[in-house]
Amino acid sequence: MIRQLRSEFDDGKGALWAARRRLRDYAKIGRVLLLQRIVIYSAAIFLAGAYYDWRVALVFYALTLAGEIYDGATFRKILVTQQWNDTTVRVLKRDIYVGTVISASVISLFCISVAVQQGPETGHFMPLFMLFSAAVFAAINNHHFLPVLALRLSIYVATILYIPIRDLWIVRPPLSSELWLHFFTVLFVLGFIVECSRSFLVGYTAMLRNRRALEEEHERTKAAYNAKTQFLSTVSHELRTPLTSIKGSLEIVSSGVLGAPPEKMAKPLDIATRNARRLADLVNDLLLLQKAEAGKIDYFFETADVGALVQEVLERFRPYADNKNISVFTNTETADHWARFDKVRLDQVITNLLSNAAKFSDDGGEVRVKISRHDGSIRISVEDDGIGIADNTRHKIFEEFSQVDSSNARKFEGTGLGLNISKRIVEAHGGKIDFLSKLGVGSTFFVDLPEEDAPTQDDRVAA
Ligand code: ADP
Numbered sequence: 320m321i322r323q324l325r326s327e328f329d330d331g332k333g334a335l336w337a338a339r340r341r342l343r344d345y346a347k348i349g350r351v352l353l354l355q356r357i358v359i360y361s362a363a364i365f366l367a368g369a370y371y372d373w374r375v376a377l378v379f380y381a382l383t384l385a386g387e388i389y390d391g392a393t394f395r396k397i398l399v400t401q402q403w404n405d406t407t408v409r410v411l412k413r414d415i416y417v418g419t420v421i422s423a424s425v426i427s428l429f430c431i432s433v434a435v436q437q438g439p440e441t442g443h444f445m446p447l448f449m450l451f452s453a454a455v456f457a458a459i460n461n462h463h464f465l466p467v468l469a470l471r472l473s474i475y476v477a478t479i480l481y482i483p484i485r486d487l488w489i490v491r492p493p494l495s496s497e498l499w500l501h502f503f504t505v506l507f508v509l510g511f512i513v514e515c516s517r518s519f520l521v522g523y524t525a526m527l528r529n530r531r532a533l534e535e536e537h538e539r540t541k542a543a544y545n546a547k548t549q550f551l552s553t554v555s556h557e558l559r560t561p562l563t564s565i566k567g568s569l570e571i572v573s574s575g576v577l578g579a580p581p582e583k584m585a586k587p588l589d590i591a592t593r594n595a596r597r598l599a600d601l602v603n604d605l606l607l608l609q610k611a612e613a614g615k616i617d618y619f620f621e622t623a624d625v626g627a628l629v630q631e632v633l634e635r636f637r638p639y640a641d642n643k644n645i646s647v648f649t650n651t652e653t654a655d656h657w658a659r660f661d662k663v664r665l666d667q668v669i670t671n672l673l674s675n676a677a678k679f680s681d682d683g684g685e686v687r688v689k690i691s692r693h694d695g696s697i698r699i700s701v702e703d704d705g706i707g708i709a710d711n712t713r714h715k716i717f718e719e720f721s722q723v724d725s726s727n728a729r730k731f732e733g734t735g736l737g738l739n740i741s742k743r744i745v746e747a748h749g750g751k752i753d754f755l756s757k758l759g760v761g762s763t764f765f766v767d768l769p770e771e772d773a774p775t776q777d778d779r780v781a782a
Contacts, residue, residue, distance in 0.1 A: 341464055346393070349460075423471045423474035457471045483498065611744075621662070625699060645677045646684075650689050657697070658697045671737040671738065684703060688700070696750070696767035708723060
């Protein structure tokens, strides 16, 4: 099982990725536990000094600290490495092996020295417990590389076996002696340590495999997303030029400047002109969406009167509303609502709100446009008595290509892009767009922009 898991990354193209991950994980956990290890070793060696021999304890203390300093330097080296290749991996692994041999040997020799000082037939409670704890600690925290873990455990296991075997060798007791019982117990516990290490190693390797799969999936999604964006923007650009000339030509023919078109042509001409406009709007929205997603919309902010802009938009909107038999009411004549905005972009947002209000209202409906002050912001609100929006579809409204339901898409023209783009534009102004609505009663969409002071005469001259 372990061999199978090991070969999974060590063969094939993921080997370098896996080695880098394992080394970094090893170093991170090693660094986090450095202090904890030093405290444990200090306490154990202090106790051994107090109960047995101070000089021996101090020698081992110095050796333990030297090992920890070496490990600390290795962890640092791993964590600061930026350029990864096979040579870096080899060198860093070699450093880990050296550190492992140093620290496992120092702990083992310390435990042997305590066991020797204790003499045979004492049970060796302290050195054996220390060795078992060190082995379990390694299984839990050093399972990133099978060979490193195996090397460390081999040193501990050899020492754990050496201590009772040495007693048996010196005392040569009969099989009924407790010394043999100690030895057998040690064998059972060793089995437990091996199983524990295997299980941590298998778990870690499986986790690594999942992480790799997730990273690959993320890369694939990113590539697909980039390809989609590139495709959309190329197609939209290619469509825009011919579409603009088709739309322009149809508008000229429909306008009658080239002579009144025959009556029979009026209807198909009207359908063609409307659909060419729709298509041109869609292409423009798609291009703008690509720009917004890439954060590439250019804004030309200036402090201006919001009311004046809304008036301009309303003038353009009224013929469309009249056509749909929608009455438009407004309080925007009152001046002095200043904010910093890009006229072209904010115009687009208000136009979108107005055309939605008209689109989703019944024949003979009303649209009310207001400007007011709200919590330090200038609020532009567009209210209608149309179909309204159900609470459970609220979350969809500002999403890309989102229309509340697909039957709407057929009943009401639209792309589901307008509000998504509007939200991006309003947020780029440091503002907020939202709505209140009740299904079957109507909706109020509003845009809040931070209020600005009216420009002084000097500002206007400077501008
Ligand atoms: P489009 O209008 O092109 O479908 P929008 O992004 O402007 O796209 O609007 C998204 C959806 O939000 C619309 O399809 C509609 O379902 C809902 N919606 C927007 N404005 C209103 C409104 N005033 N009344 C009811 N539903 C609305």
